Amino acid sequence: MLLGLGFLTKNVNWFQRPLRVFSSSSLHYFHNNLKNNSSTSSSSSSSQCDRDFLPWLRAKSGVEISSVLSIGNSIYGRSLFASDFIQAGDSILKVPFSVHLTSDNILPEINSLLSNDVGNVSRLAIVVLIEQRKGQASEWAPYITSLPQTGELHSTIFWSKEELEMIKQSSVYEETISHKAQLEKEYLTLRPALDEFPNFFKDTTFEDFVHAFILVASRAWGSSKAVSLVPFADFLNHDGDSEAVLLIDEDKQISEVIADQDYTPGKQVLISYGKYPNSTLILDFGFTLSYNNCDQVQIQMISPQHDPLRNLKLELVHKHSAPLVTDSISIDPFQNSFIIKEVRSSRGKGKGIPQSLRAFARILCTDTFEELKDLELEAVQTDGRLARRPLKNISREIQSHQLLLSLITHLIQDYDASIKSLKLLRSHCTGGNFALRRQMALDLLSGELRILRSASAWLDNYCSSLSNETAASHYKLSSLDCCLEAFE
């Protein structure tokens, strides 16, 4: 069976990863979705270390890993390039399971001391730390030494306070802080087990653990059983438009990549890590795309404290909470977070504003007990979901969407201001990491701003259409009145 394994979804805790399982039909998928994709081309100057790496992997695995790929460097760091003509549908690399470095490789003595709360990413990070400690004595040395060193990873986890300020506008800011806290907790949980093995971990610091953890998180694949580093395959960089992914063939005990397009020698080969917005790429992988089709923005709506119906609304939302929060991501119904993806034109196809967000705005805008009771009755009579249909009172429907529009307009102003000040930062700070991270921050904020603008345009259009409809029906009614008066 083939399992295509990507990495992470946004709402997933690093410490409990879900699995993304593809069926064997994945192979047909590649053949049927060929396209002429221009990937980044770069010279592939291999160092001696890179030239030694493949022969080492071949010797360790006992098989040819790839006859059409070579290791080189591009602006994305270590990369794989076509060393021969590749056609869409060709198998370009096969890495046997025997040379995957997995969380199962953890020493049983250490494993037995770890509680079930310790996730597979941490387990594999411990394996990496041990192999690093062994140095050249490690049977994985050629691989381990090829991995990025401290200071070469750019996940927001490693950003300084000043750097994090650049993305304060985005939810990634809070997520980074919360992930850091989770990492600290994870480290405290497993440190007593590490202390039992001073020969390996005497000098291991929290920073070493975080480095190993993010190394794994940014380049390993997860399966139902374990998290695995797949040497050589993990030199492939990401292209959001690529259809090629890492496949796992359980029968043949190999992981494999099938080209989704033709490549000429020297062209960089890219795969897809998954359909991830920049907010995921920046935190989990430490990079962003300058234009990311998958971008999204997380917004928060808070119920005002002074609303006299607040408690009743709270009670109602609680009662109907499961359906209400399906596409929102908070357990506190009065501080709900919602994910908005790009909203296309109000008449065109594409994602709309999340129904749960519109429902929440409708509930916030009701200001009589009767209106709330009507909403509840409608929910009971339909699918149990509260305020999912347009309000019968059109003015109130407009008001609820204007509330959303004003929230989004404020956010747009804030994003605009942050982006402007980020652009000004260029003249003052020119440091290597800072310049790179500033660009990542700009990509993140610009993508989120684009989504907000698309939502604002949709809401504006919706409110105007409803207002026009109301005006037209008023006009019709008043014309009718005039006719009736004339008739009388």
Ligand SMILES: C[S@@+](CC[C@H](N)C(=O)[O-])C[C@H]1O[C@@H](n2cnc3c(N)ncnc32)[C@H](O)[C@@H]1O
């Ligand atoms: C699986 S590794 C790929 C190999 C990596 N370039 C290396 O030097 O080892 C994933 C890392 O590659 C980099 N990367 C992958 N795709 C990228 C892209 N499209 N733009 C920028 N960096 C990318 C990021 O640093 C990411 O964390």
